Amino acid sequence: MQLKLLPLGTSSAIPNSTRCQSSLALLLPSTTTLLFDCGESTQRQLHRFRTSIKRTRIHKIFITHLHGDHIFGLCPLLLNIIEGNGGLVGATDPRLAGTTEKQKKRKETEPDVEIFGPVGIRAFVRANLRGTYAVLDGWIRINELHPAPSPDGTLPDPAHDVYVRELPGRNILPTHDSCWTDILTTPEYTVSAGPIVHSCPSVGYVIQLAPQKQTIPPTYKDTLLEFSDHFKSVGIKQPLSLLRDVQAGWEPREDVPKEVVSEEGIHLPNGRVLPRLGMKRGRKITILGDTCDPSPLTEIARGSDVLVHEATNAFLPDLDTSLKATDTYEVIEHRTISRGHSTPEMAGRFAARIELGQTGGLEDDEEKGVLVLNHFSSRYEDDMADGEDGRSMKVMTAIRECAVKAWKEAVEKEGREWKGRVECARDGVEVVVK
Incomplete structure (x- = not known):
């Protein structure tokens, strides 16, 4: 049963002519779709790639952090999924009265869309919906990941100041080593989360699929x-x-x-x-937000079969004309870390650290772990931006090779055999995992 990752936006900070801002869909074998981050063009991308993904299958959205390139598309997408619009706000609006055909079929305890994210995501969504006079034709629920209670030991009341058609969410506190384990459990999968280091609070998510029956040998x-x-x-x-x-x-x-x-x-x-x-055992997928150090969630990510890791900047002396004569890999890495980001080598080393693909979750013996690089600087265009033999293809191939080399060296240094695959994410191009 195949697992698919569909990048909807793979650029960092600002879009370029071939990459939109951050958003990634995880398509599970059951056709359930989990969405991670929601840059401003996510809704447009869903229309472009509707043969691969349908908006009506998105009921869970996970936000990694509150930088605009990861969340500015969230409220427009909510209105798309739940068929909300501006309009009358009063007793005459059937959406507020709960009398639309869609509302009659759903229970008020069951949200159409449930959101998970860092502290502040609740205020962001409410302010956007109120500020645009949006009225939803269904229900939302917003859950916040709190690192700790307030100094006085309290947590905000999720039911206070709820928006129209909002069900009170949860304030989720860490359960183990500063991580939030089992924040969502379904018969098909379990989601946990952990803090990672960035220029603002950022989160990585770990999805563990449920155990499956073994295939009967011929x-x-x-x-x-x-x-x-x-x-x-x-x-x-x-x-x-x-x-x-x-x-x-x-x-x-x-x-x-x-x-x-x-x-x-x-x-x-x-x-x-x-x-x-x-x-x-079911496959394990780790999807990170922006980070220069994801080590705080190492333990809950250990043994993953798939890792999505940012690779914002790379040292490509033969290809990157923006480099200075004094630039070295160490200079680029230091500059990248100072901005809260990673290089492809850092991604490769973290893949080794969490023993990516070393627990036998993938069926193909030739493929032990899949590392998906994501969130590229806007100066790196899509592989095919200027053809198969163009400069963009050479740049992205070199970025991939940087991660392969670092991952392989780290694995072999520990006396283990390296078998893996590295993919550079491309907008609208599925990454298939057996």
Whole structure:
């Protein structure tokens, strides 16, 4: 079952002719879509790439920090998803009365869109909606990640000053090592979060997919067919129906003799047993906001299969004409860190630090971990901006190679074998993870 990342905006600070501001959609196998950040052009990008993603499937939005290039598209998108507009604000407006057809079908305890973000996201959304006289045709809920209570031990009341069609959210406090674990739990996935270092409070999110049943090996089918006559002789009319009895969650069936299927698996006439298949752990995805040091969430991100890490600036002496004669990698890294950002080498080293892809979550033995570089300086245009052999392709290839080299060296230094993939995010180009 494939997992897909769809970058909607991959530029830092300001857009350029080929990259929009920050936004990333995570498309889960069930078609559930989680949205991370919402730069000003997110709504436009959703229309451009509507064959890959539908706005009606976005019910959870996660904001990493409150810089404008990550949130200025949030309220317009809310109005798009929930079909809100300006208009009458009073008893005559059916949206306020809760009498529209859509509202009648939904419960007031169930938000159409739920938002998670740092302290301040609640005030930002409310101010934008009030300032534009927006009226929603559904419900929102806003949850804030608080590093600690106020000095007097209190937290703001989420129900105070709620906006029209807003359900009170949660004030979420750290649960372990300054991280917010299990801020959202569903049957399909669990989301945790952790603080990362930037020029303002910034957050990274860790998504753990639920365990899944293992795929039945083809040899199981072949074996059952080989002993088909035996199984029919003991009352199993369709021997291949026994395949369900090796999956996780097995329960005895009255029409299957205990001598044929037990807790161990399927018993063959030659004395062998086709063993029962256990559950395999779900994939783990870490998506970081802007950062020059994501180490505070190292432990909750450890063992991820996918890491999305910013790579705002790179040292490319043969390609970057903006470099000064005195610039070295160390100078560029220091300058980048001073602004709260990272280089591709820093991303590669963090991938090694969290043991990206080292826990066997991906099925392809040739691919152990996927590092997705994101949030590029606006001077770096899309790979294909000037063709396959153009300068932009050479620049992005070099940025990718910087991360590969740093990640590989760090892994091999620890005596481990490096098997991974590095992708440079491109607006509208899916990154597929097996």
